[in-house]
Amino acid sequence: MINGIVISGCSGVGKTTVIKHLLRLHPDFAFSVSYTTRPPRADEVDGKDYHFISREEFERKARERFFLEWEEVYGCYYGTPKLPPDEEEGTTRVVIFELDSKGALNLQQKFPQFTTIAIIPPSVDAIGARLRARGSETDESIAERRRHIAEELRRLQHLSYCVVNDDIEATAREIETIILAQFHRLxxxxxxxxxxLELLA
Structure with a gap:
């Protein structure tokens, strides 16, 4: 059985950085690498952070039902690939998915046994600062993303857990606690x- 962990949050909240820190703490955790049509950022590696593909290839994969779920966000496609058979059979205990709020809700609906975690910022200003720190965002794109924050936060309210990301290491540790607690569920x-029960029969 897979312990699916879906981590979501609005743009600029730091979810990618938190997940990387979490994977360093637990190299035994698997990470589901999503597909996207957006261009890679300077520090991103194809096949590790995302699979970067063209819109044509993405649309072909979508028609072939390659994805568990997919969405168009800020003009770019993002898709979660289906799990390979060995993972479906439970050989991987923990699989982490990084999704936007729509994708997280889609996966939560399809797999209600998965644990969904929302990462939220300590303030709205913190999001703007993190987006500028990327070096890949313009003032116009930051303003557009800020306009969508309220919509994102409303969707995130429907997830199972919520963690405020005021410190990367502390946030990763909080999420680690949530994940490890799932192993004690029935x-x-x-x-x-x-x-x-068989021994007592």
Whole structure:
């Protein structure tokens, strides 16, 4: 069984940085690499951060039902690939998905057993500062993203958990606590209970 962890948040909240820190803490965790048609940023690696493909290739994959879910965000496509068979059979215990709020809600609806976590900023000003720090955003694109913050936050209210990202390391540790707690849920320990019941029969 997969312990699916969906991490979401509005643009500039720092979810990618938090996830990278979390994966350094737990190299045994798997990361679902999404597909996108947006150009890579300077520090992004194709196949590791995202699979960067053309709109034509993305649309072909969408027609072929390659994705678990996909959305168009800020004029670019983003898609979550279906899990390979070995992961579906439970060989990977934790799989982390990084999605926007629409994608997170889509995956939550399709896989209600997955854990969904919203990362929110300590303030609206913090988002603007983080977007400028990327070096890839213009004043116009930052203004557009800020206009969508309220809409994003309303969707994030429907996820299971919420963590305020005021410090990268502290946020990663909080999410780590949430993830590790999921291993004690009955869907993951049911087999152990069945084993004990058989011994008592």
């Amino acid at each position: 869907p993951f320990l049911g087999a152990k209970i069945d084993e004990l």
